[in-house]
Amino acid sequence: xxxxxxxxEEARDVLASCGCTLSRPRRTGGALPRTLSxxxxxxxxxxxxxxxxxxxxxxxxxxxxxATLRTAPGGxxxxxxxxxxxxxxxxxxxxxxxxxxxxxxxxxxRIEAVLREEMDAAGGVEVSLPVVHPAELWRQxxxxxxxxxxxxxxxxxxxxxxxxxxxxxxxxxxxxxxEIRSWRDLPRLVYQIQLKFRxxxxxxxxxxxxxxxxxxxxxxxxxxxxxxxxQYARQHEAYTTIFDRCGLPAIAVGADVGMxxxxxxxxxxxxxxxxxxxxxxxxxxxxAQNRQVARLAKAAPEHEPVQPIERxxxxxxxxxxxxxxxxxxxAERTAKALLVMATVPGCPEMLPVLAVVRGDMTVNETKLAxxxxxxxxxxxxxxxxxxxxxxxxxxxxxxxxDRVTVVVDDLVATSANLVAGANEEGVHLRxxxxxxxYEPAVVADIVAAGDGxxxxxxxxxxxxxxxxxxxxxxxxxTRYSEAMGASFLDDDGTEKPIxxxxxxxxxxxxxxxxxxxxxxxxxxxxxxxxxxFETHICAxxxxxLAAAEELYADLAGAGIATLLDDRGERAGVQFADADLLxxxxxxxxxPRSIAAGGIEVRERSGGESVVVPRAEIVAxxxxxxxxxxxxLAAAMATRTAARAGRARAGxxxxxxxxxxx
RNA sequence: CGGGGAGUAGCGCAGCUUGGUUAGCGCGCCUGCUUUGGGAGCAGGAGGCCGCGGGUUCGAAUCCCGCCUCCCCGACCA
Numbered sequence: 001x002x003x004x005x006x007x008x009e010e011a012r013d014v015l016a017s018c019g020c021t022l023s024r025p026r027r028t029g030g031a032l033p034r035t036l037s038x039x040x041x042x043x044x045x046x047x048x049x050x051x052x053x054x055x056x057x058x059x060x061x062x063x064x065x066x067a068t069l070r071t072a073p074g075g076x077x078x079x080x081x082x083x084x085x086x087x088x089x090x091x092x093x094x095x096x097x098x099x100x101x102x103x104x105x106x107x108x109x110r111i112e113a114v115l116r117e118e119m120d121a122a123g124g125v126e127v128s129l130p131v132v133h134p135a136e137l138w139r140q141x142x143x144x145x146x147x148x149x150x151x152x153x154x155x156x157x158x159x160x161x162x163x164x165x166x167x168x169x170x171x172x173x174x175x176x177x178x179e180i181r182s183w184r185d186l187p188r189l190v191y192q193i194q195l196k197f198r199x200x201x202x203x204x205x206x207x208x209x210x211x212x213x214x215x216x217x218x219x220x221x222x223x224x225x226x227x228x229x230x231q232y233a234r235q236h237e238a239y240t241t242i243f244d245r246c247g248l249p250a251i252a253v254g255a256d257v258g259m260x261x262x263x264x265x266x267x268x269x270x271x272x273x274x275x276x277x278x279x280x281x282x283x284x285x286x287x288a289q290n291r292q293v294a295r296l297a298k299a300a301p302e303h304e305p306v307q308p309i310e311r312x313x314x315x316x317x318x319x320x321x322x323x324x325x326x327x328x329x330x331a332e333r334t335a336k337a338l339l340v341m342a343t344v345p346g347c348p349e350m351l352p353v354l355a356v357v358r359g360d361m362t363v364n365e366t367k368l369a370x371x372x373x374x375x376x377x378x379x380x381x382x383x384x385x386x387x388x389x390x391x392x393x394x395x396x397x398x399x400x401x402d403r404v405t406v407v408v409d410d411l412v413a414t415s416a417n418l419v420a421g422a423n424e425e426g427v428h429l430r431x432x433x434x435x436x437x438y439e440p441a442v443v444a445d446i447v448a449a450g451d452g453x454x455x456x457x458x459x460x461x462x463x464x465x466x467x468x469x470x471x472x473x474x475x476x477x478t479r480y481s482e483a484m485g486a487s488f489l490d491d492d493g494t495e496k497p498i499x500x501x502x503x504x505x506x507x508x509x510x511x512x513x514x515x516x517x518x519x520x521x522x523x524x525x526x527x528x529x530x531x532x533f534e535t536h537i538c539a540x541x542x543x544x545l546a547a548a549e550e551l552y553a554d555l556a557g558a559g560i561a562t563l564l565d566d567r568g569e570r571a572g573v574q575f576a577d578a579d580l581l582x583x584x585x586x587x588x589x590x591p592r593s594i595a596a597g598g599i600e601v602r603e604r605s606g607g608e609s610v611v612v613p614r615a616e617i618v619a620x621x622x623x624x625x626x627x628x629x630x631x632l633a634a635a636m637a638t639r640t641a642a643r644a645g646r647a648r649a650g651x652x653x654x655x656x657x658x659x660x661x
Numbered sequence: 662c663g664g665g666g667a668g669u670a671g672c673g674c675a676g677c678u679u680g681g682u683u684a685g686c687g688c689g690c691c692u693g694c695u696u697u698g699g700g701a702g703c704a705g706g707a708g709g710c711c712g713c714g715g716g717u718u719c720g721a722a723u724c725c726c727g728c729c730u731c732c733c734c735g736a737c738c739a
Contacts, residue, residue, distance in 0.1 A: 065734095068699070070688060071673045075732045085670095095731070167739090194678065201662075201737060215739050276738090365736085378736075469739065506739030572699040579699090590698065594730070600698095 009145040029429040045587040058556040059102070059533065061565045064088070066101035068577050078274045080516030081206030083524050087580050089515075089532075096203025096211030098508070101582065106532035108214070108510050110195050114245050114529065115216045115505060122238045124218055129171045135161030137170045141483040146375055152199045164197040169476065169502055170659050173484035176498055180221060183490045186498070187227050191218035193507065205274055207512035208468055214508055220501040224489060228475055228499045235473050239268050242505065243470070244636040246469060247527025248514055250470055253279050254289040256366050265476040268505075269467030270513045279467045280449045284460030289449075291464065292366035295456040296449035301415040307431040312419075315426040317341075318393025320359040324426065329417060334359030335412055335432060336396035339385055339404070342374035352380065352388045352404040356397050356412050356420075356440075357447050364448035370445040371407050389423055396421035397438040398429060400419075408440040409447050468513055469593045471505040524582025525604050528628040533563040535621060536583035538574040540590030548589040551599060551617065558618050560625070579604070584628060 066088030073092075076082040084090050089104035100108060111488075116126065138144035138151070144163070152164040159315075165171075170278055172190060180186060193216045200211050209211075220231035236252065243250040255267040267290055269279055280294035281287070289295070317326045324331050336359045339352040355368050369377050385392055391402040397406045400423060412418065414433050420432040433438060453462045478497035481487065486498045518525045528534065535555060539548035548564060555562040563583060565574045571590070578586045587598040588609075599617045602609040612620045 057662090067671080069672055073672065074667080074674090077733075092731090196739075198738065202735090204733085209738075213739065217739085260699080283680085377734090471739070504739050509739055538698090570697055570699090571700065572697090574700090575698075576700045588698080592698070 018654070049454055051523055053454060056563070058552065058562040061563060061567050064102055066091075066103065068580055074207060078205055078208075078516060079519055080512055080514075083519055083580070083582075084206065084512070084515050087524060088584070090207065092206070096200060096209070097113060098207060098210055098212070100508075103532045104511070107514075107526070107530055108507055109529045110532070111246060111507055111510055114242055115193065115507070118238045118242050119189070119191045119216070119218055120247075122189060122234050123187075124191045125190050127190045128177075128193055129165070129168050129175075131165045131639045133163045133165055133171065133199070137174065138163055139175075141170055141480055143170070147587035148376070150198050150200065152197050165194070166196055166198045167502070168192070168194070168217055168482065169219070169480045171498070172221075172502075173480040173486045173498075173500065176481065176500075177222070177486040178487050178496060180486065181333075183223050183488055184328075184610070186221055186223045186488060187220040187231060189218055189231060190221070191216060191503075196368075202351050205512070207508045208274065208516075210508060210586040213506055215475060216505045216507060218503040220503070220573075221486075222499045222501075223496070224475075225499055228477075228501050232473060232475055232501050235501070238265065239471050239473065239503075239505070243268060244529050244633055245560050246357070246510060247515060247632050248470065248510065248517060249636060251288060251467075253281075253467075254293055255472065256290060256292040256370070258435075266473050267469045268471035270470050270517070270518055271465050271467045272513070273466050274516065275466035275468040277463050277467050277469055280453075280462050281465060282455040282460055282462050283456065285455060285458035287455050287457045287462070291448065291450075292364065294449040294462070295445060296447070296453035296462065297456045297459055298447075299454075306433050306436065307417050309431045309432060309437055311422060312428050312430055314428045316344075317428070323419060327428075329419060331418060332358055333417075335397075335415075335418040336361075337387060337390070337397060337421060338363050338368075339380040339390050339395055340368070340377045340403075341380055341384060342369065342372050343376040344372065344374050352384065352399060353377070353407060354390070354395065354397055354404045354410075355407045355446055356389065357409040358412055358415065358418070361411075361447040362407070362450075363446055367444070367446045368407060369447075371442050371446055372405060381594070391421070391423050391425050392422060394421035394427065396429065396432070397440070398432060399423060399433075399438070401439055401441070403511070405441045406432055406438060407442045407444065407446060410443055410445050411447070413440070413443045468509065470510050470513055471503075473503045474501060475501040476502055519582070522576070523580035526582045526584065528584045528625060529632055531583050531604050532581070533583045534561045534625055535563070535585040535587050536578050536581065537562060537564045537587045537589060538578055539565055539568075539573070540571045540574070540588060540592075543594065544588075544590040547594055551587065551589055551614075554618050555621065558619070560621060571582070585624065587617075587621075627645060 009565070013343055068088050069086045072082035072086050078083055084104065087103065088101050089107065090101060091099045096238040109357050119126070135144055135153070142200070143151070151166055154162055156162060180188070193214060195212065196215050197212050200209065203209050203211050212452055218235065220228060220235070222228045222231060238250070250268045250270050252266045252268050255265040267277070271279070278291040280289050280291050312327065314323060314326050317323050320331050320334055320336055323329075335356050338355045338357070340353050340355065343351045344351050351372065351374065352370070353372055355363050355633060357363050365377055369375070380388065382392070388404045392502065397408065398420065400406070416433055417431040420429050422429045432465055449462055451462065454460070455462050481498040481500055487495050488498060490496050514527065515524055517529060526532070537548050537552055543565060545568065548566070552562055552564045565577070582604055584604050586602045586604060588602070590600070593600040593611060596611045598611045598613040600609050600611050601621070
């Protein structure tokens, strides 16, 4: 049975303005997109009702700014970055700072078009907020002091402090304080596509981690938490659609809220070895979390009577491995202590912290930082260890509670008779028990989950993967609205703070990930939805060029984004550059193709060339592009699902998933 | 910030250890001729503050010191 797909609302609007009879794309196997957008339309006359979003004009290669390079500049490590440089999409100006050349700009614009469509569809309205922020703005939320050097600061000529925008919560909250007065003004979703600067300590992998970058950031404003949850779920859905449409397989994982604060967050991850985040995944139940927050199942320790504490000499045994060997006990019978200094907002001095986990586990620094409310942790210096009453290799929570904040993993808290250090060189203590021998300041889950650990949901073995964070969504709550005085009058007559959420996608990073995902040895292979052009005409020879000019005019007239190689280069050069640039359809016009009665079409994604009669070429291409678009969405949906395993429980897709067709 | 590496023509690199007179190679670029469906051939050419500053030396791309920049590995983020 065939279901007719609905045109999206926006598509209906634009289609109404087209005089042609439009047909729907054919099913190409697998799932179809939820709705069809205007660009999915197949027009029998080869016309498209509106210019393709994000693509404003066809282009001649002779006018293009930016050379293709045969060899990638040194320093470009990953394939995607190398190809973007070689293809003339981007150039690096400084560490983490890039120029976009015309081809790169066009890819950006197309990604942005998808972002705008999906944000609009989610009820968003576009704004454009300043990149230069008065310091006062950031002081009001306290982030001027808490964020650190990542926030780039400068002074103006009158010695006033400013910051370069690294995110826009403060500005949005300030605006909301004047624009939103009543519950009738809510909910709202504002978004922008704007430059950000973060003085990242370590830019890396080209566009994947730049310091200056464009970001789509959206902010939801709601009356209450229920409203926030609705918008959050809607954004979650929109993000899934966005990455599907762009052709990037990405999965949602639970995440730490980090410097944003708030009550919950998901990150959208592109799984790749070049990623710098470690994700903890469960293939069995779909649990998926950033390692920073991933949990593991901890078997409840067996109950046993508390034994008297006793000293034991362990000369030279300063590691858990030594201890296991010398005392002949399992690592799970030991307690391991880690000494760190924590930066806690509001505290003038750093807080000394002693963290205790079982010897067979490792501390997760993010969890530990969250447990003490710290923004930053670093190892203690030797002097600080002494001041804390500890001895390197023999640190222990026993007897130091007055000098350090003791944080105990919840498993240690319920484990009896552990072996711990004695805060004395060469000495350990047997039968150490929390409560009797020491008092913790905090008990929390502070251990790291990793490969092979049991899943906290279903018990199956977890595995880890690397990923790049291409997007995130945060439930901010009222932190920013309260700080900036953004409140509204509710229908019960009381003044309430606006409940906020924030939702980001790095545009350049998304482009970099796409380049990483879609390439082969010869070059890039852009998904049709984000390619800088849809067709690339190679004009071979003088006769070929003359015929190509006509084809170019026809395609341009049909609204098909076309790049014409009019440089008069040899065929091999043109083909090699076409492969490098990675435009989906290559059209060859040459004496040979003319003799064969048409235009030679070859798809960058592979397959044989076909010759299409000249009279049919425009409609043929329009149809093929339409098929490619539909096929892309279907392929991405299945691919994403396959990569995520059966992502459900852990990924916690809120609300209903995409409608099955 | 800690550790490792690199700055020589537009791009990729050699030369440096063991200082030496005019700094090379491939690709690209310019001119001409020939070629013309997978990065052409021949001939001729242009293009260098050898990252910057100081020092050693008769003489420094080369040795020494300082600085800057970029890349990679660890703590942060779209």
